[in-house]
Amino acid sequence: MNSVRAIQQLNKRELEAGITPDGSWHSDYRDTAFIYIGGLPFELSEGDVITIFSQYGEPVWIKLARDKETGKSRGFAWIKYEDQRSCDLAVDNLGGANIMDRVLRVDHARYKPRDDEDMKDNTMGELSLDPGHESDGARRKRGKTESESDDDYRPMLPEEIELERLLARLDEEDPMRDSLVKRQQDKVDEALRKLKKQQRKEKERARRKDTHRHRDGSRDRERRKIRDAGEARSSRHSRRRDDRSRSRDKHSSDKQRRRASRSRDGSDEDRRRKRARSRERREDSRSRLYRSRSAASPLPYRARSPR
Numbered sequence: 001m002n003s004v005r006a007i008q009q010l011n012k013r014e015l016e017a018g019i020t021p022d023g024s025w026h027s028d029y030r031d032t033a034f035i036y037i038g039g040l041p042f043e044l045s046e047g048d049v050i051t052i053f054s055q056y057g058e059p060v061w062i063k064l065a066r067d068k069e070t071g072k073s074r075g076f077a078w079i080k081y082e083d084q085r086s087c088d089l090a091v092d093n094l095g096g097a098n099i100m101d102r103v104l105r106v107d108h109a110r111y112k113p114r115d116d117e118d119m120k121d122n123t124m125g126e127l128s129l130d131p132g133h134e135s136d137g138a139r140r141k142r143g144k145t146e147s148e149s150d151d152d153y154r155p156m157l158p159e160e161i162e163l164e165r166l167l168a169r170l171d172e173e174d175p176m177r178d179s180l181v182k183r184q185q186d187k188v189d190e191a192l193r194k195l196k197k198q199q200r201k202e203k204e205r206a207r208r209k210d211t212h213r214h215r216d217g218s219r220d221r222e223r224r225k226i227r228d229a230g231e232a233r234s235s236r237h238s239r240r241r242d243d244r245s246r247s248r249d250k251h252s253s254d255k256q257r258r259r260a261s262r263s264r265d266g267s268d269e270d271r272r273r274k275r276a277r278s279r280e281r282r283e284d285s286r287s288r289l290y291r292s293r294s295a296a297s298p299l300p301y302r303a304r305s306p307r
Contacts, residue, residue, distance in 0.1 A: 003105055003107060004095050004096040004103065004105055005096075007091065007092075007095050007096075007107065008095070008096060010025055011092055024088075026087075026088040026091070026108070028108075029084075029087065029108035029110075030084060031110075032084070032087075032108065032109065032110045032111070033080050033081045033082070033083070033084045033086075033087055034078055034079070034080050034087070034108070034109045034110065034111040035053075035078070035079050035081070035087050035090055035091060035106055035107065035108060035109055036076070036077075036078055036105075036106070036107050036108070036109035036111075037049065037053070037076060037077045037078070037079060037104060037105070037106055038075070038076045038104070038105035038106075039075065039076075039099075039102050039103050039104045039105045040064075040073065040075045040076060040077060040099070040102070040104070041075070041099055041100040041101075041102050042072060042073045042074075042075055043073075043100065044073065044099075044100075045064070045073075046062050046064050046077075046123075049062060049064060049077055049079070050062055050079075050123050052094070052099070053079055053090055053094065056086050056089040056090045056093060056094070057081040057082065057083055057085070057086020057087075057089065057090065058081065058082040058083070058086070059079050059080065059081055059082075059123050060080055060081065060082045060121045060123060061079070061080040061119060061120075061121060061122055061123065062077060062078070062079050062080075062122065062123055063077060063078045064077040065077060075102075078109060078111050080111070080119075087108060090106055091106050091107060091108060094106045095107070101182065157188065157191045157192070157195070158191075159184070159187045159188040159190075159191045160188050160191075162184060162187075163181070163184045163185060163187075163188055166180060166181060166184050167181065
C-alpha cells in the first residue's frame with residue numbers, strides 16, 4: 001500500500017509541476033516493457049489478468065506465480081506489453097485499483113527470465129505455463145479442474161441470479177453499493193462451497209460404489225478360479241482312479257487267465273495220470289489172473305491124460 005501511495009504522490013507532483021513525459025519518473029524504465037502486479041485475488045486466472053490489463057495496451061507475455069504443490073495462484077504476476085508506453089498507463093491507472101476487495105499494486109519491473117524460460121507470446125489460446133514453477137501433480141489437478149468446468153455445464157444458483165440483479169439495480173454512486181454487493185457475494189460463495197461439497201460427496205459415493213462393484217467382481221473371479229481349480233483337481237483324481245481301476249482290472253484278468261491256464265494244464269495232467277493208473281491196474285489184474293490159472297493147472301492141457 002505504501003508503494004501505491006508513493007506512486008500516486010509522484011504522479012500528483014509531476015502534474016502540479018507540469019513535467020513533460022521525457023522528464024517523468026517513468027522515463028527511467030524506458031528500457032523495459034515489464035510490469036509487476038501484486039495484490040491479485042487468488043481466484044483470478046491468467047486470462048482474467050490479461051482481460052483487466054489489456055485495456056491499456058497489448059500484453060504479449062504473462063507469468064502468474066503459482067504454488068508448486070497445489071498449482072493455486074499466489075496473488076502476484078508479471079506482464080510484458082508490446083509497447084513500453086502501455087506500462088506507464090497501466091501503472092498510473094491500475095495501481096491502487098480495487099479488484100474483488102483487494103488493492104492492486106502495479107509498478108515497473110526489470111524482469112530477468114531464466115535460461116530455460118520461454119518468452120514467446122503466451123497470451124493467445126491455451127496457456128503454456130512454466131514447468132519450473134508448477135509440479136506435475138498441480139498441472140494434472142488444475143487441468144482436470146479446468147476440463148471439468150468446461151465440460152460440466154452448471155446452471156446459475158439463485159444467489160448468483162440475485163447478485164446479477166443487485167448489480168444491475170444499484171447505482172454506481174450509491175454509498176451502500178459495495179457493502180450490499182459484498183454481502184450478496186458472501187452468500188454466493190457460501191452457496192458455491194455447499195454445491196462443491198455436495199458434488200464431492202456424490203463423486204465419493206460413486207467411487208465407493210464403483211470400488212465395491214470391482215471388489216465383488218474380483219471376489220467372483222477368485223471364486224471361479226477356486227472352483228475351476230477344484231474341478232481340475234477332482235478331474236485329475238478321477239482320471240487317476242480310473243487308471244488305477246483299469247490297471248487292477250487288467251492285473252486281475254491276467255491272474256485269472258494264468259489261473260485258468262494252470263487249471264487247464266493241471267486237469268490234462270490229472271487225466272493222463274488217471275489213464276496211466278487205470279492202464280496199470282488193468283495190466284496188474286491181467287497178470288494176477290494169469291498167475292492164478294497157472295497155479296491151478298501146472299501142466300498144459302495137452303499133457304494131461306484123459307480119464
